Amino acid sequence: MSIVIKNLCKSYKKNLVLDNLNLEVKEGTLFGLLGPNGAGKTTLLSILNFLIPKDSGTIEIAGKSLDTNQKEIKSICSIVPQSYAFYPKLTAYENLEFFASLYGLKNEALKKRINYCVEVCSLEKYINKQAHSFSGGLKRRLNIAIGLLNKPKILYLDEPTVGIDPQSRKYILEVIKEINKKEKTTIIYTSHYMEEVEYLCDEIAILDNSKIIFQENKEQIKNSEFGYKNLEEMFLSLTKQDLRD
Numbered sequence: 001m002s003i004v005i006k007n008l009c010k011s012y013k014k015n016l017v018l019d020n021l022n023l024e025v026k027e028g029t030l031f032g033l034l035g036p037n038g039a040g041k042t043t044l045l046s047i048l049n050f051l052i053p054k055d056s057g058t059i060e061i062a063g064k065s066l067d068t069n070q071k072e073i074k075s076i077c078s079i080v081p082q083s084y085a086f087y088p089k090l091t092a093y094e095n096l097e098f099f100a101s102l103y104g105l106k107n108e109a110l111k112k113r114i115n116y117c118v119e120v121c122s123l124e125k126y127i128n129k130q131a132h133s134f135s136g137g138l139k140r141r142l143n144i145a146i147g148l149l150n151k152p153k154i155l156y157l158d159e160p161t162v163g164i165d166p167q168s169r170k171y172i173l174e175v176i177k178e179i180n181k182k183e184k185t186t187i188i189y190t191s192h193y194m195e196e197v198e199y200l201c202d203e204i205a206i207l208d209n210s211k212i213i214f215q216e217n218k219e220q221i222k223n224s225e226f227g228y229k230n231l232e233e234m235f236l237s238l239t240k241q242d243l244r245d
């Protein structure tokens, strides 16, 4: 098992966001994490990536406790956040070089890894251009390339296709599939685009009302007694249709 979460709780002051949440993610899965706005998806990913502390509960990543193995866990995980996580005035290459050096990469190893990430995300033509001049799709691809620098065994992607055109989106979805297939990377993918999750993910979970209210293999969802036309219909039926503000 790649990730095992038991009884995870997190509040922001009086707002209880995660309430005794339990979740298991198998190694090598392309895992879709769905939930209405404000359900706590980013909060969960932030806890898993040491960006914010949990209140209580246990988390094991690749068999190691999150409480006592920060360095080892950080070395095998990477998060691509919703926001752009690069320096706009640096070129794509300077950004990649900077983040690669934070992982301790140097000389040939650094160049080799950057070249790989540039190729996977198709950034060759833009490598010497400042990141602020990039289109939305290119910015998303640079964000992902940075997330791949440490060869993560577990990659967290927080809404990586927001605000981009269908061409860029299709390209990014294929990149994600390939990383999962070729590198056997476990991928946790959050998105509000149901058709994307339906296309991409092997397993799907829904976070709502502070808990995982549903988790199932995609093939089971398609074939089984659930009887929904598609993922969107199932999502709306399980989470109800009230607006979440």
Ligand SMILES: Nc1ncnc2c1ncn2[C@@H]1O[C@H](COP(=O)(O)OP(=O)(O)OP(=O)(O)O)[C@@H](O)[C@H]1O
Pocket: 012, 015, 017, 035, 036, 037, 038, 039, 040, 041, 042, 043, 044
């Ligand atoms: N730093 C913070 N301080 C206080 N409250 C926060 C903070 N971050 C998030 N929240 C609140 O916690 C709840 C969960 O937010 P979170 O961003 O984790 O949800 P989400 O599922 O990622 O939402 P979205 O789909 O809109 O990105 C929301 O009510 C949000 O307002």
